[in-house]
Each structure stands twice: as structure tokens, then as C-alpha cells.
Amino acid sequence: MTQKFRLENGGLINRDKKLSFKFNGKTYYGYEGDTLASALIANGVHLVGRSFKYHRPRGFFGAGVDEPYAIVQLYRNNETEPNIKATEQELFEGLEAKSVNCWPSVNFDIGAINNFLKIFLPAGFYYKTFMWPKSFWYRVYEPFIRKAAGLGVASTKHDKERYEHKYEYCDLLIAGSGPSGLASAYAAAKNGARVILAEDKPRFGGSLLTSDVNIGNQSGEDWANGIISELKEMPNVVVKNRSQVFGYYDHNMLVMSEKVSDHLPKTKKHHPKQRLWYIRAKEVLISSGSIERPLVFGNNDTPGVMLSSAAKEYLKVYGVLVGKNPLVFTNNDSGYETAIEFKKNGINPIILDSRVNPQSEIIDEAINLGIKIKFSYVVVAAHGYKKVSSADIAKISNDKKQLGTIENIKCDCICVSGFWTPTIHLASQSGNKTKFKEEIDAFVPGTSKQNETTLGAANGIFTLEETLKSSFTAGQDLSKKITNKDNKISFPNVVEKISSQHDKFWCVPLPKGKNYKRFLDFQNDVAVSDIEIALKEGYRSIEHVKRYTTLGMATDQGKTSNLNGLQLVSDIENKVVPAVGHTTFRPPYTPISIGTIVGREVGKHSKPTRKSPMHSWHEKNNAVFVDAGVWLRPRYYKQGNENLFEASKREAKNVRTNVGVCDVTTLGKIDIKGPDAAELLNRVYTNAWLKLPVGKARYGVMLREDGIIMDDGTTTRISENHYHMTTTTAQAANVLSHLEYYLQLVWPELNVNVVSTTEQWAGAAIAGPKSRKLLEKLFPNNDVSNEGLPFMGYTESELFGVKARIFRISFSGELAYEVNVESDNGQFMWEKIIELGQEFQVQPYGTEALSTLRIEMGHVAGSELDGRTISYDTSLEGLISKKKDFIGKRSLNREAFTSSDRQKIVGVVPLDKKTSIPEGSHLVKDAQAPLPNKKLGHISASCWSVEHDNPFSLAILKDGKNMIGEKLFVMSPLKNKVIPVEIVSSHYVDPKGERVRS
């Protein structure tokens, strides 16, 4: 197929490289340097989608980030991505795209029936209609709305692309590479400042690429290219295209999305698809330019109606004609520039200018070129369904209220210009309170809130000379403050045409007897009549009008619609625009992909994975791992066809009968040193610590100030002023911060240092009746007898030449030891234990068996210390010292904590001794009671007791102290279970604790 609307020459595309692509299944050709939009227009394709609400045909409206219509589903390298703007997507060989929001096809869309029902879909339609009957919401309304809504389809596949995050600092961040961006970047760079210059488009230069100006005896484009190539050579400058600064956050932190590979058929190896930059800038220069405003008239959403600046860009950048019989409808001089470009390329446009008798250089030029101009003329309505075919035009009275006789003229596109809206989003996001500038009928930034300066068109300055002058100065002055250098730059000579005043006119009145839809928001199908209804119904605040009508709430965030909406509200309300105020701009300025936000933190990279030094041994020995915080711990070691239940039972049983070994490296370890270490422990733990002898360990419980248990663990006195504290795996980091808080802020007089040594020590728990025998083999030179190393004793030794710490502590309730060696020797220690333990039938055991052992022993862990329990609840009140004060003690006499029927830990056994009890189930008195059935407590942990060979659970039960022997019911609506149970002591095994002391 030929590119019928491509000019013979011209444009910045590479005509030597022809690219093929598919749109809605049909193959077309374009050139390297095209966007999908320019290539489609070159092929005469103007129908690209259907509108959101009425499913009206949609074409192209803009040529860049402001595009409200041309949103497509993109297919690239076997992946699909929704909501891609055809005006931003660069063409590559083999690109495929499809229309969205239409079914069965863009040419015949069933949803377009909404267009004929539009009388039934006014503002607030959803709010009004779908309220009653209530039961209809789930069954009828919601499925209907869901099917009809949406602009594209997200892929359900895993995204294989890589996204990166990058952190950067700079002196000046400059957002936008138009004249103001280039001038300020150049001046700042010459002063030695570290500059980042970001441009969202592939080409640098902004408006210089399309405007007919001359800077320093060069065309605007040549001047821009010269500056860019010079900047690229400078070591203190980073120049980035395809990079959109989309968010301005606190303390001059800006976020930029760089599309690294989206313009390529396939991401290169080791390259990301997109990169997110977090940039902390000393100064920010906002040179984001301005976006042309539409004019509002009947059927102004018909494909072929587009911004005049976009038509000019398609001509000058892509060598593409948006039409061969164009009508230009303008209220200012910008429309003339577009018309002149058409004329220069052999096309005869007609200009309709709403102004009465404007005078300027550029108008004279248009007249001299022989362009037909009609002053005081407007477009009343566009006609044509899938593409403009004619327009109703009429003379308009000077007060813009009366239309003259309506004529119909043929045309194939209507280029509209309703003047310019500065792109103030970033300034507004920074906290800058914007102000309304009457001369340009638009908002501009007010007083700077952070270190931001807005330049050029974004600041409402529309002449090139003033823009360049103020931008050179800003770049120079701001960089001088930072670098103390002052390199003067000679200001180039600028030739441009000066424009005349625009017309304060944006909306064409409806002709008598006609009810044309006049659209304000093109993506969300919000028409003038919708705003009128909202106001009639009493909505006043612009924020409410916005939400009620959805004006400006589409993915383009109203870049082309907001101001016209405001003008309309202010007209109807008889207020000035600043009194109406504008809605809040929020990041992101333009949609960004979820992948960019997430970056590399997906899958196994979503959090760090910590492995013990013995990890590879566990792997080799069929360990099945479980996440314990960020640690990977063996849950059980699979033998043959065993499942979790069978394996953990075998492992736990072996601990009770022989000896088992468990990797306890993950326990938090904190080294505590200093003359006041004992005093610190005494204040942190609930029990007494001042008299703990050297070489002894003690179990302790620490509280938060509100009396709730924070953590538990053993702490050992290594030497006079040196302690080794252990914490639970989960609380390790919090406990360290807790200690640091008290040492640094509350009791700075205590001479103590704390440091985490979790990663310095590898730990193995050796538990079971034969553990002492194994220990004798491991440490033949030590006296590990009950007298030599009694319960809660500690000694240091050597394990075949390796420094080791031996603690006689027990979590399993059996005779047990914990051996620590330096991490590098962890594997060696583990292998020695396994090797020498063979004759005692040693087996490794995982966290599941560990849990079983501690549960049936009634030892508490995280599921009981759940941030809601106090010492009494967990039967640890015996460890509360009456003699001394400690963190949280004063809270313990709170009424709820001292009530006589306070909850307490108990054991739970099913009456049938067979049915396992789901964790989290509730305990109730009467299983048949009507809901809500009063909850007496909950099951905190469950296991299969290997000692008794039946299920056993721990529970936190109201008045648990007096409930032993009671029969209750366990209810788990989640698992649909009701189990009759008996309440027993939480110490289900060895209640006197004889084994650990044996």
C-alpha cells in the first residue's frame, strides 16, 4: 500500500529505511522516525478507536503526550501492552497494534448504539441509574459496566522485560528540551553545573522543530541540534531523550521515566525496557512548554478534527498531510502557521478566524501567499461519521452570541487552535500555587514553593526572544549560585514573527434547532451539556463538577480539556476563572507502566533472601524450605515419598527418642558490651539480671511500654561486661532498634554498646536424650556432664580446632545444647555433628518438627507473642520482678490486664483424639448458638503431639486459668469444622521440666 498522505520530501524521518507494521491486522508501511500515528496518517488511516462512553469513532487529535484519542493495544515481541498512545509510540519493524474499546471491530462497533442512546447517558448517569434496586448492582449493572468500560486489555502473563531504577543527583534538572530548556541547560553547563536535560520525545528541540524562526543565523532546528551536540560532549551534562519527568515530590525529588527500548522491536540483551530515575536536584527548571487548546463546536470529536499544532508537526517532522482539503479554525495566529505550512506544500487551506480584524506579520504573510481567510467566522459543526467530510460554518457576531447564515463547505480535516495552555503540572505538583494570567486566559506558576523555576511557554511566555533571554539568564544565575562560576554567553540574534492578541473565545454557540454534542473532554466523552446539567443540579465546586461529569479524569488527565471546562463553568456561573479555580494536578503527568514503578523488585528479588551457612547442605539433603521473614529455613527433610506431616512427625519423634539437630542460625543475636550491660538488661527484661554469673544463660521476656510482650529469648553472660542476647528470628531488627532507642535517647548515661551479630555466628541446636553423648564426641576435651555444664550453662571450646560457643538451652524441652561457631565454619560444624551423630541416630529436623516440639511442651513463640498478649496470658508472669522497674511495668496494672477472667494460654485436645484443629479457629461454649457466637479464645498453634500421638493445640482462652478440664468446641467457619475439645494444661509433655535438667 502506498503512503498517499506522505509528502515527496521533507520531515525528519529517515526515508531510506522503510518499516512495515500491522494495524488491526492490515499491513502498512512507514519510515524510521515515524510514530505509529504519523505512519497511520501517512496511509490515510484516521479511524483508530472508539470513545469511552458513546463509542463514537475516534481519530488523532494531537501529536504527542496530550493525545486523548489514539490509544491502542500494542503487540511487541510476543508481549502485549494496553493504553499506548499512537502519537508517542515510535514505529519499528514488525510493530503490531489494535484498536481498543470496540467490538467486534473499529469499523462496526456494537457499543456505538450508546451514541444513539446518549440522551440516556447524561452527566452522573451511573450515579443516578445504577442505584436501584440495590440487588441489581452485582448481577446486572456491574458486569455490564465492566464489559463496556476500559481502554485496553492488560496481559495476564508474567512480564519478562526488565525494568530498572536509578538514583541520581544533579545541580540542575531541566524538564523539556525546547528553546527554554536548551538555553538554560547550555548556560548552566557552561558554568560547570551538573545538568540533566530530559526530553520526553525522541527528538530534542521541542517547538523549534516546527516553528519558522531563526536563531543566530540558523534555523531553529539547526540551532537546537548544535546546542544538543555540544551538551552531549560535556562531561557535566546528561542528556536524555524518551524521558518524561512525571512527578515532583518533596525536597526537590523528581521522578523520570526513561523509555529505553520501547522504540525497538525487541529489548537488547542486558538492557532494561524502561528505567525509572529518582533525581534529587538542587534546582529544577521546568521548560515543559505548552499544549494547544481546542475550540469547542458541534461534533468536534469527529476524526479529522485535530489541533493545528499537531497538523503542523505531522507536516514538518514527519512529512505527512493530515488532509488535502484542510480547514483551519483559529482564535489566534497559531492557526496561520499551520495554514502557511500547508500552502508551502501545495495544499490550499481555508482559515476561519473568530477575530474581527486582526493585524500581524504572520496574517500578512498568509494573505500574501493567497490563503483564503474568513474573519469573524466559526465552525458550527463538523460532519462525517468516520472522518470529517464537510463543515457547517457561519459568521459570528462581535459578542460571539449570534450565528449568521450557515453554509456547508467540503473539507477533509479541521485544524483547531484555541490558543495555548502552559504545561504547569510539575510546578503545581511541587506545591506552587498557580495563578491565572488574564492575557493568555490560562494558569501560570505563582511563587516558587521548592527550588523550581518555570521558563518559556510553560510560564506563559510565548515569544522566542523573551523565552531565550530569560532562560539563558535563569541557567546562568542558578548555576552561578552553585558553582560560583560566571561564564558569560553571548545572546544570539533571534528572528521571529510577532503574533497579535488571541480572541477570548472558545465555545461556538449551538445554532437554532440543533443539538450537536460539543465535546470538552475527548477521552471521557464529556460534552458542554454534561457540565450544564451538573451545574443545574447544584454542583458548584470545580472538584465536584469534575467527579460528577468525569471531566479531565481520563488517562490524559484533561491536558486538552481542563481549561475549556473551567471557562465554561465560569461563563455559566458568571464568575472569573480564578474564582472557579482549577482541579489539583497529581503525579504522574502521563501514565507510566507498573513495571517501571516496581523495577527489579519482582519475584525472588521482591525482598532479599537470607540463607544460613549450612544452606547448601540442607539443599543436598532434600530439605523443603519455608520463608521465615527474609530467611529460607528447612521446613523438613524429605525421605522417600514422605509428606510434610509424616516427615515432621518422624523428625520430632527422633528428637524425643534419640537426638536431632536443627539450624538455628536465623535467631537474632545481639552482642552487648560495657560496664552497664547488666543494668540495661535489668531494665529491658521483666526478670532480674544483675546477679547472673559469668558462664550462665537466662531466659527473658521484654515488654513494650504499653505492657504487651515484645520478644523473648536467652541472654548469656560471656564475661564480666559482655553479654550475648538472642531474639526471635522475626523480631531481631526491632529489638536492636529498641535497645538503641533506650541507650541513645532515654538512658544515655548507661555505658553500653550493642551490635547485631546475627550473621557472624552459625547456630545448631542439638536436642534429644542422646545429645550429651553426641556432645562428648564433638568436644572430647570438655566436661559436658550435668555438673560440668548444667542447664542454662555456657562454655567456650574448640570443635576440632574451630572456636565454638556451647549453650545448654532448650526450646524442644529435651536435654539440649546450642553450638555456635563463626559463620564460615558453619558447614564444617554441621557436617561434624551429622558424622559423629550417626551412632546415636542423629537426624536433622526442620521448623515444622521444631514447632511440634515446642507446642507440645507449651513453650510460646510468635503465634502466642502476637502483639496482643501480656506475660500473664502466656504464663510468663513468674518472670516479672516485683523488686525492680522495667520497660512497660507501669502499664501492667491497667484494669484490663488485671481482670480476674483475663485470657491465658491453655492446651487443647480433640475429644476424638484424631481430628486436627485448624490454627486460628475460635473456641466457643455452644456450637449450636446463633451467630455471632461468643468467642472465648482462639487456637494459636497446632501440632500432632509425637509424645501422645494425637493432635494437640495451644490456645489463648478467656479465664484460661479456671478452664482446665472444661469441654468446649473449636469452630472454623473457614474450614467448615466444628470439633469438640477438652481444655488441658499447656504443658502437655514433661510438665515438671525434668528432661532439660537431666
Next chain:
Amino acid sequence: MLHIKCPYCGMRSQNEFSYGGDASVKRPELNKEISDEEWDNFVYNRKSLRGKHLELWQHLSGCRQWIKVERDTATHEIFNTYKADEEIS
């Protein structure tokens, strides 16, 4: 993201810090008899100020020091930062 000057390490991004609440709260001395109301005020009651606020932050992924930060809760402006034991005028 805030930019916080750690008095020990210099300007660092907020994600290196963790928030520690109102810095003006003083823990009652140990072993001192105090009323329930005083204790409640220490444990629970906090003002949710709009404006200048002296607060604690810990430079968790840095020097691990607890510091005091004078910040405007509405604008996020940081006026000054102090070491834990520094006199604040």
C-alpha cells in the same frame, strides 16, 4: 521523598530512616511513683500537630543513630536536625 540531614552522615534520603514519633515526649524516670494520667500521656496521648514539629528519626540504614528532626508536618519543610543529646534552642 524527604531529604534529611543526618548530623553524623549528611544529607540522606528518607528511605534510609525510620520514623520515631514526637521527640518532646519524655519517659518518666524509673521507679518513680506517677499517676495513671501521667503514664497514659507518656504511652498513648500524642498531639497531631499541624506545623512545626520536633520528631525522632533513626538513621536505620546508615549510622543507626536516633536523631531529632524539626519538620513542618504540613509542608514537610525541615528546618533543622539535631543529635540526640544536642541542646535545642
